[in-house]
Amino acid sequence: MDIDMEHRFLFLLFLFFSFVLKESASKCPYRTDAEVLIFGAGTAGVTAARVLNDHGLNSFKVLEAHDKIGGRIRNITFKGFQIEVGANWIHEAPGNTGSRSDNDNPIWTLARDNQYRCDVDLEGVDVLISGGFTESSIFMDFNNQAQQYETFNTSEIEMDYIAKYKEALKTNGTNTVRQGLNMNNWRPDSPLKQLIEWSEFDFTYAATPNESVVSLTAENDNVNFGERCFIVTDQRGFASVLRCMIANFGDHQDKILTNTNVTSIELYSECVCAEVMGQGRMCGDYGIVTFSIGVLQNWIANNKFKGTSLSPAKIRAITNSRMGLYLKIFVKFPNVFWNISASYTYATNSTKRGYYPVLQPIGASLPGSPPIVLMSVTGDEAMRISHLSKGEVRQEVVAVLRQWYNIENESLLTITNDDIEYHDWSTDEFFLGMFSNNPTTLTIDDKRNLAMPEGRLYFSGEANSIEHGGTIHGAYCSGMDAATEILKRAQGEILHKNYSSYMV
Numbered sequence: 469m470d471i472d473m474e475h476r477f478l479f480l481l482f483l484f485f486s487f488v489l490k491e492s493a494s495k496c497p498y499r500t501d502a503e504v505l506i507f508g509a510g511t512a513g514v515t516a517a518r519v520l521n522d523h524g525l526n527s528f529k530v531l532e533a534h535d536k537i538g539g540r541i542r543n544i545t546f547k548g549f550q551i552e553v554g555a556n557w558i559h560e561a562p563g564n565t566g567s568r569s570d571n572d573n574p575i576w577t578l579a580r581d582n583q584y585r586c587d588v589d590l591e592g593v594d595v596l597i598s599g600g601f602t603e604s605s606i607f608m609d610f611n612n613q614a615q616q617y618e619t620f621n622t623s624e625i626e627m628d629y630i631a632k633y634k635e636a637l638k639t640n641g642t643n644t645v646r647q648g649l650n651m652n653n654w655r656p657d658s659p660l661k662q663l664i665e666w667s668e669f670d671f672t673y674a675a676t677p678n679e680s681v682v683s684l685t686a687e688n689d690n691v692n693f694g695e696r697c698f699i700v701t702d703q704r705g706f707a708s709v710l711r712c713m714i715a716n717f718g719d720h721q722d723k724i725l726t727n728t729n730v731t732s733i734e735l736y737s738e739c740v741c742a743e744v745m746g747q748g749r750m751c752g753d754y755g756i757v758t759f760s761i762g763v764l765q766n767w768i769a770n771n772k773f774k775g776t777s778l779s780p781a782k783i784r785a786i787t788n789s790r791m792g793l794y795l796k797i798f799v800k801f802p803n804v805f806w807n808i809s810a811s812y813t814y815a816t817n818s819t820k821r822g823y824y825p826v827l828q829p830i831g832a833s834l835p836g837s838p839p840i841v842l843m844s845v846t847g848d849e850a851m852r853i854s855h856l857s858k859g860e861v862r863q864e865v866v867a868v869l870r871q872w873y874n875i876e877n878e879s880l881l882t883i884t885n886d887d888i889e890y891h892d893w894s895t896d897e898f899f900l901g902m903f904s905n906n907p908t909t910l911t912i913d914d915k916r917n918l919a920m921p922e923g924r925l926y927f928s929g930e931a932n933s934i935e936h937g938g939t940i941h942g943a944y945c946s947g948m949d950a951a952t953e954i955l956k957r958a959q960g961e962i963l964h965k966n967y968s969s970y971m972v
Contacts, residue, residue, distance in 0.1 A: 496739030498751045503527035504954060505740060505752035507730055510539020511940050512758040512928040514710045515947030517724070521717055523955050529750070531742065533729040533898050536707070537714075539758070540899060541940065543705030546889045547800050549837050550703045551830065553891035554902075556796070557602070558698040559939050575941045576698070579709050597709060599700040600833050602811035605667070608872060609660045609816045616874045617815060625664050629654060633668065637686040643908055645669070645677035645685055659816035666822050666846075667814050673938065674792025674846045675905045684906035684915060687934050699811075701833040733757070733767075733925070734775040740925050741775075754958065755925045756950050758943075762791040762900025778922055785917040788909040789931060791901020792938065793850040793894055797843045798830065799865055800887040804839045805873055805880050815872050822849045824868045854892045858885040903938040904931035919946065926950040 504520060506513045509532035517530050530537075540554040558575050579597035607622040636648030656662045669677055673685070700706045717723060729745040733755065740755030759767070764786045767773060807813055808829045817823040824843055831840035843865060845853055853861060865888070866881045875881060893902045912934065919932035928950040929943050936942030 496736045496741075496751065498739070498741055498749060500739055500751045500753055502529045502750075502752045503958065504529075504754045504756065505742060505750060506530040506756045506758065507733070507742065508532060508539060508758035508929075509534075509537035509710075509724055509726070510758055510929070511541065511710060511943035512930070512947035512950070513537075513539070513756070514713050514724075515944045516756050516758070516928060516951035517717075518713045519948050519951035520955065521714075521723075525955060525958065528723060529752070530724045531728040531730050531744065531750070532724065532726045535726050537710050537724060537726070538705075538707035539943075540760075540893070540902065541705075541707045541710065542891070543707065544889070544891070546798055547838055547840065547887075549834050549840075550705055551798055551840070551889070552700060552706050553796060553798075553889070554893070555706060555940050556699055558597075558599075558700065559941065573941050574944055575709065578712065579700075597700055597706070598702045599698055602697050602699050602828070604810045605812040605814060606807060606810045607660065607663060607667075607814045607816075609663075610818065617872050620660065622660065622664060625661060626668070629661075629664050629668060637682060639682060642682050645680045645682055648682050649677055659818050662821050663814050663816045663825060666825055667812070670822060670846045671826065671844070673905045674794040674850070674902060675790070675907070676847060679847075679908065680906045681908045681910060683912055684910060684934070684937075687912065688906060688937055699828075699830075699833065701830065703834075732772045732774055735773065735778075735923055735925050736775050737923065740923075753924065754954050756947075756954070757925060757927050758929045758947065760791065760899045760901060760929065761786065761789040761904045761931045762894075763898065765789070766897075766900060776923060781917045782920065782922055782927075785910075785914040788907070788911070788914050789918065790905055790907040790909070791894070791899075792903050792905040793847055793854075794902035795845050795850040795853055795890055795892065795894075797845070797853075797861065797865065797888065797890045799841050799843065799883065800831075801839045801841070801880065801883060803880055804829075804831075805869075805875065806841065813872075815868075820849070822846060824849075824865065827869075827872075851894065854894055858888050861890075862888055905938060919949070921953070926954060 503525060504527070506516050506528060509530045513530050513532070514537055517528060520528050541552070542554040543550045543552050558573060558579060606619050608617045609620050610616070611618045632649060632652040632654040635652045636645060636654070639648035639651050642648045642651060656665045665677070673680055702708065714724060728747065730742045731745050732743045734741040734743075739751050739753055741749055741751040742755070743749055757764075768778070768783055768786055806827060806829055811828065813827045814825055817825070822845060824845060826844055828842040830842045831837040834840070862883060862885055866883070869875065870881060893899050915934050919927055921927065928946045930936070930938055930940070930946065932946045933942035936945060
């Protein structure tokens with residue numbers, strides 16, 4: 469064999485083995501444990517499991533790091549009662565004649581419609597979720613002459629803001645919502661106007677108009693189920709809606725695996741595998757990731773997606789997304805000193821926008837409950853407060869309410885650190901934020917790419933919904949979509965079983 473032929477032979481041999489190694493690396497090197505692995509047992513993960521189960525694909529496993537399902541729906545015991553430290557509302561509930569959608573929120577259907585009760589009782593009681601509509605609001609501003617806070621009629625300011633906000637979302641050639649508002653002559657040039665803007669925008673998106681892009685905010689605002697919200701105070705916890713969804717699984721305890729912490733995911737052309745802390749590797753023919761944007765960003769930064777790399781479009785979409793900072797602070801007081809007839813009491817602050825701006829009398833919805841209020845903060849204030857001690861938070865809350873209600877009787881405000889409860893989602897390693905929003909770094913194409921599968925790995929969760937991002941029903945719809953796509957791909961056809969109860 470001459471030198472040229474030898475070189476050619478070695479080159480071809482190199483190409484052959486390179487091809488073989490590449491193919492063997494992309495094919496599944498392990499046996500599969502299930503047809504579908506679902507990562508996370510929040511709303512999206514449980515919904516996906518329910519859809520797969522109802523369509524005959526019973527070989528799946530849901531891997532959940534916590535000891536119970538729910539994800540960002542989480543109830544804890546506070547002063548002998550269950551409170552929701554995560555998701556708390558069924559947004560845009562039915563019954564509003566101004567609704568822009570022909571359908572009810574699917575979460576409302578699951579939680580409150582008699583037609584879709586569980587076939588088995590949960591804890592021997594009715595499944596219908598209890599709570600109440602949150603509608604009435606009062607706004608307080610500081611009267612310099614009287615040197616105290618007083619209630620103001622803000623209906624004209626509210627109508628002015630809403631009209632200009634709607635026009636701002638139609639504005640072409642602008643990037644931020646703030647720029648659109650400026651072009652439509654909305655100027656938050658007083659504490660009361662800033663408060664109105666916070667109540668209408670920041671309270672929803674956990675970000676300011678300056679931080680939010682017009683295009684995605686307009687899409688997110690265009691489709692909803694109406695204006696009413698239903699706050700869940702059910703003592704079984706909001707997550708009982710999800711437990712109801714899986715109550716009829718014949719072997720759900722074998723399918724929903726809690727305390728199962730996935731530390732990495734491997735992508736192959738024929739399977740998706742996961743490394744589970746203390747348990748080794750698990751593989752499925754397909755996978756559905758329901759992690760929050762914060763966790764996905766952390767995983768990309770720490771190279772936790774193995775095997776076939778995620779596409780540049782997927783990485784860019786995840787990197788450009790943001791998690792909203794939202795902190796719910798529950799406080800128990802000795803007596804009621806606030807207006808219990810209003811669902812929300814808003815009050816201005818002349819020096820710091822969004823400084824403890826709202827109070828909700830949660831205790832009024834819990835028969836027998838001690839006086840409990842919820843004070844929510846967002847954005848920079850949520851981040852600042854999350855770094856304080858409970859004692860420091862207690863001092864700030866007491867000082868704010870003393871000023872709001874002109875309280876001199878200290879016994880009304882005598883509380884301890886044990887009378888305050890909250891969960892800092894921004895530092896929770898399994899979420900790293902409360903919910904996604906619409907940052908200026910994100911485009912509609914990015915948003916679409918969030919939901920695109922990577923080979924056999926599908927992505928789901930509230931962040932993947934353009935119209936319903938940041939909501940439970942957005943996570944629900946996304947979980948349904950991912951499961952439906954896997955059913956089409958795995959079974960080669962669209963199943964004709966009626967599942968209208970899942971459709972939005």
